[in-house]
Amino acid sequence: MVFDLAKCDGCRDCTKACTKMHFVPPMQEWIKVYEVEDNQAAGSYFLPRTCMHCDNPPCVRGCPVGATYKRTDGIVMMDQDRCIGCRNCIAQCPYSARFFNWGEPPHTPEEMKAAYSVEHNYPHRKGVVEKCIMCPEMLRMGMLPACADTCKMGAIYFGDEFEDAVTNGKGETMQFSKIAETGAGFRLMEELGTEPRVYYLPPVNRKYPSPEEKHMHDATKA
């Protein structure tokens, strides 16, 4: 997955689409958009974060029962049929990408109609850990994950690193190696050696009003 931070305008449609698709309980965002200001001199930008689907995942290493595991296609999966709720994976994850159902999550009738599958992780249950699973059911149908599919700005690209192609919700397909190289792609907390599979393109030459302008605009509107 590639996030082009120059395009993300912080509308959070991705979070809404994800929450809708997976019936994500309240207090969880499998994709969360942070507004980041690295220092006072620099302007702020929006940073969407999902599970990083690390190639060297600390959560998988730490799970005492193999309830979270790495699929051959790179997705870090989560099996709520096996999870014992010890939360070691939450302690292990440096990206805060994992959530625990502290109580019984509120259910919708639609959610309860579905049979549990490790590929969609609902109906949700209390006492187990959940996270972004990169919409395996969509991928099975050759579609983009819900967040990438819904992004109006086309800021979220998804694809196969070995095919060297990533596609966004506007149907624009790019050569991954090319945009990563020319766009100076980076990954979060590279220094920890987790080898995340989520790349970011820096927020330069933004394709949207800067967050500061947006805030001023919102303020005048209100």
Next chain:
Amino acid sequence: MTVLAKAMLGGRAYRWWLTALAAAIVTGVLLWLRQWHQGLAVTGMSRDVAWGLYIGQFTFFVGVAASAVTVVLPYYLHAWRAFARVVILGELLAIASIVVSLLFVLVDMGRPDRLLNVLLHPSPSSLMFWDMLALAGYLALNVIVARAALAAEIDGAPPATWTRGLVLLSIPWAVSIHTVTAFLYAGLAGRPFWLTAAMAPRFLASAFAAGPALLILLCGAFRYDIGEEALCKLRLVMTYAMTANVFLALMEVFTAFYSGIPGHAAPYSSWTWLSGGFAAAALALALGRSRYAPAAVFASLAIDKGVVLIPAGFIPSPSGAVTPYIPTAVELGIVLAIWSVGALLVTILFRVAIAARELDAGASPQCLAS
């Protein structure tokens, strides 16, 4: 075994004590059932602070269990006879502490009904798997050794020779249980407060202070005279270990603050400073040979390791969120119940051991509050 039957009987105060423990345990079981029903939402833990009092207490009591080595090693390895009267108590305390620490793991689980998954799907890459193996093995070792020692004592015979090998094995095993427990935290990339090679040494130092402190307090509570020499030696071990613990804690403070890396300094909150202050006060009392030193050392470490250390590792979160953690009444009730299970085990096991010892010495059993 009339000795055992006699050891179970006692006076009015003793019966009240048992009643109080039973009441706390029953309350705790009810609270735990409620927690199971409603989920861990009934605790003060949250999205950012994923482990709290339960895991802190687990950690602390693994340390108390490991500290049996402070009496076992001098007695068996160095034939230090002064510990003859206390060594069995150290082993029994280890048994009770392991049971307590395992109970704390159980109540912390979101799905305790799936406990057996740890055995059904063993994952050698997870330190939790090794921790469970280490704790189960240590429990088994101590149960076998203590049982053989007690049986021999009741029969008035020397302990069976085959137990010696197990006793010697229990020494490095004791060190291993607390080292692996430290690795649970010290190996986490995103938690700078715990990411320190000094974690395991510090765990051992604080354990070898808290354990002897508790043993001294318990001998006092049972009015069991272990001899002046043994008492002095236990206090000495406690004081040196506490000194090492405070020294290592100061090393952590230096590294965090002189390096100036925000992530390392941020977890130092008023709570960590307060527990550090307690530790310094306890150390001063120990160095000053105060009679309150064992109580102060035990209390300060129970707070430092059992309450503050674990939540502090989660605050602030890797994304910088500061979420306070305040244990709820349900959580405290369950903690109290597990302490009561430990107290009950200690009461029964110590009374049996002391009765067997007095029988050996040809005197009548002296029991707690009888």
